[in-house]
Amino acid sequence: MLEFIKDIPQNQIRNVALKLPPVTHGFRRGQPPELQQRVRQFVAGIRRWTDKEWDLFQEIWLLWIRCNPELDAVLAQYDNAADFEGEALTPANSSLDIGCFDLLIQASQEWKVSRETIQRFYTFGYFLTDERIEQTIRQARPQADFQLLRELTVLNNQVQQIVDCQ
Structure with missing residues (x-):
């Protein structure tokens, strides 16, 4: 799934990544490495996704289509x-x-x-x-x-x- 998300340009996925919980240690908040880590953590938690996370993935999917x-x-x-x-x-x-x-x-x-x-x-x-x-x-x-x-x-x-x- 990360490969799928990597198809989306960094400036496009940024707005979605900012909706994810911030990484608390080791990254400067809002910077590209921290936003990439937010996305990795989001994907890693797929088995525990609630409707909110599935709605966010739908937003990512639609963004991928537009890209x-x-x-x-x-x-x-x-x-x-x-x-x-x-x-x-x-x-x-x-x-x-x-x-x-x-x-x-x-x-x-x-x-x-x-x-x-x-x-x-x-x-x-x-x-x-x-x-x-x-x-x-x-x-x-x-x-x-x-x-x-x-x-x-x-x-x-x-x-x-x-x-x-x-």
């Missing part, structure tokens, strides 16, 4: 309002949740979101373990493919500049 603008843009297009209508709670992994992953895979095929980002969204989200979702995620393009495309694009641009100069 992944490509993912955030795809999710903003998806209408899952029906999961929140009425009095009854809709269980995790509803048909709308499954549909969301289908949309994410489509976005991955369009070079917008990597498999690793989708996997983290699934792993640290509210979803239950589900073979259907995991099979769907395996269809997404890996981050290595995104890196290769970036490198090929740069190479193509360099070749084009050489051709244009001749």
